Amino acid sequence: MKNYDWIVIGGGITGSALSYELAKKGLKVLLLEKELNPQNATRYSYGGLAYWSGTDKLSRQLCQEGIEIHRNLSEELGTDTEFRELDLLLTIPTEDDPKTVAQSYNKFAIHPQLLDVQQACELEPLLNPNEISGGLKLPHGHIHPQKTNQAYQQAFVKLGGEIKIESVRQLLQKGNAITGVITSTEEYHSQHTVVCAGGLSRSILQKVGITLDLYFTHAQLIMTPPVEIKLRTLVMPAILKRLMVESDVKEFGWDNPRSDIIADVMEPGAIQFLDGSFCLGQISQIRTDPMAKIDIMSSEKTIRKEIGKILPALQELPGTLHNCLVAFTPYSNYLMGKIEELTGLYLFSGFTSTLIFAPPLARRFANWVTKDSEQIPVINQSIRI
Numbered sequence: 436m437k438n439y440d441w442i443v444i445g446g447g448i449t450g451s452a453l454s455y456e457l458a459k460k461g462l463k464v465l466l467l468e469k470e471l472n473p474q475n476a477t478r479y480s481y482g483g484l485a486y487w488s489g490t491d492k493l494s495r496q497l498c499q500e501g502i503e504i505h506r507n508l509s510e511e512l513g514t515d516t517e518f519r520e521l522d523l524l525l526t527i528p529t530e531d532d533p534k535t536v537a538q539s540y541n542k543f544a545i546h547p548q549l550l551d552v553q554q555a556c557e558l559e560p561l562l563n564p565n566e567i568s569g570g571l572k573l574p575h576g577h578i579h580p581q582k583t584n585q586a587y588q589q590a591f592v593k594l595g596g597e598i599k600i601e602s603v604r605q606l607l608q609k610g611n612a613i614t615g616v617i618t619s620t621e622e623y624h625s626q627h628t629v630v631c632a633g634g635l636s637r638s639i640l641q642k643v644g645i646t647l648d649l650y651f652t653h654a655q656l657i658m659t660p661p662v663e664i665k666l667r668t669l670v671m672p673a674i675l676k677r678l679m680v681e682s683d684v685k686e687f688g689w690d691n692p693r694s695d696i697i698a699d700v701m702e703p704g705a706i707q708f709l710d711g712s713f714c715l716g717q718i719s720q721i722r723t724d725p726m727a728k729i730d731i732m733s734s735e736k737t738i739r740k741e742i743g744k745i746l747p748a749l750q751e752l753p754g755t756l757h758n759c760l761v762a763f764t765p766y767s768n769y770l771m772g773k774i775e776e777l778t779g780l781y782l783f784s785g786f787t788s789t790l791i792f793a794p795p796l797a798r799r800f801a802n803w804v805t806k807d808s809e810q811i812p813v814i815n816q817s818i819r820i
């Protein structure tokens with residue numbers, strides 16, 4: 436029988452950051468990841484750090500803590516995360532009034548600079564001036580998400596943490612306590628198990644009767660090999676239609692998973708990594724079955740067509756379409772804490788702007804665990820479906 440202080444399920448950025456912070460406190464931690472080479476949301480992310488996006492005291496503080504962590508993370512972990520400061524350029528479609536769109540950003544800690552079409556194209560020469568009525572410029576951070584994830588995992592292992600490539604089949608339950616997990620090959624025991632399984636967190640919790648306001652989209656994007664062409668900024672749309680779809684999510688019948696598309700949003704965006712490769716996105720689809728088959732050809736065609744309007748030079752880049760699941764919760768920036776009904780079970784998932792919020796919250800979580808467990812938030816009926 437193998438015993439740990441903490442078992443962490445899922446080796447994306449949430450699980451890796453949390454495993455590292457728990458191990459840093461001297462705890463014996465097991466990180467379980469189901470795939471050797473995971474096709475997860477972290478791998479296919481743009482890598483943007485939206486530290487401007489805090490809207491209240493806590494989220495603004497977390498954004499500050501998050502960017503400070505990233506500024507020092509390569510040094511702390513001993514591996515380069517490719518952190519850099521970078522302009523975010525949000526495109527405003529021709530049918531929208533730039534001033535009205537800019538005003539909708541007043542709630543954020545840092546207000547964007549409104550650019551006219553010429554200024555936007557000077558900042559990002561690859562932009563098509565005929566498809567925008569202006570742009571918003573914001574200071575953003577950027578990392579290589581996969582390298583950052585690996586950096587966290589390597590530092591975790593150096594601290595004595597264990598990583599096993601095994602899929603968690605179910606949680607071990609004794610009465611109202613979770614006492615560990617059963618994987619494809621083994622049984623592991625712990626008084627504390629935390630679910631960081633991204634889009635699959637929902638189904639892991641459902642197996643022990645816990646249904647939360649935690650959902651997922653199927654996201655599609657194109658990854659390219661390194662190319663000569665240069666994009667200066669991270670480009671995304673100023674109006675995120677995805678957030679509107681996500682606010683209606685409860686109505687989509689999650690108890691009877693369906694593989695057909697219930698909602699479908701295309702938001703043209705692009706980022707170039709330091710090696711010259713691109714991530715071009717992004718389609719977000721609500722299909723309530725996490726295993727739903729995706730029409731790869733149709734998604735690739737849509738992304739190329741929509742990217743071609745905003746950034747014509749990128750439309751025909753060589754590249755491959757990928758699909759991943761992205762967890763979200765509609766009413767807050769994350770779902771984090773202990774599950775009230777089951778002793779020993781915790782959740783760390785459903786983040787918005789995960790790359791900026793997860794590292795500081797992982798650090799706070801580990802502090803609470805070791806210093807003042809009363810402070811760990813409780814996930815109870817009030818945030819239940």
Ligand SMILES: Cc1cc2nc3c(=O)[nH]c(=O)nc-3n(C[C@H](O)[C@H](O)[C@H](O)COP(=O)(O)OP(=O)(O)OC[C@H]3O[C@@H](n4cnc5c(N)ncnc54)[C@H](O)[C@@H]3O)c2cc1C
Binds near residue numbers: 448485790
């Ligand atoms: C195109 C795109 C662009 C994005 N851009 C940004 C951005 O610029 N900034 C930002 O902050 N966010 C961005 N995001 C969102 C961000 O990438 C995700 O929110 C984040 O990576 C999620 O991390 P995670 O750890 O929750 O999930 P994941 O990275 O999906 O990791 C979950 C892991 O759990 C594992 N797992 C699941 N079930 C089990 C099981 N039973 N047993 C063991 N392991 C299991 C999976 O294999 C997976 O590796 C973007 C997403 C996409 C798709």
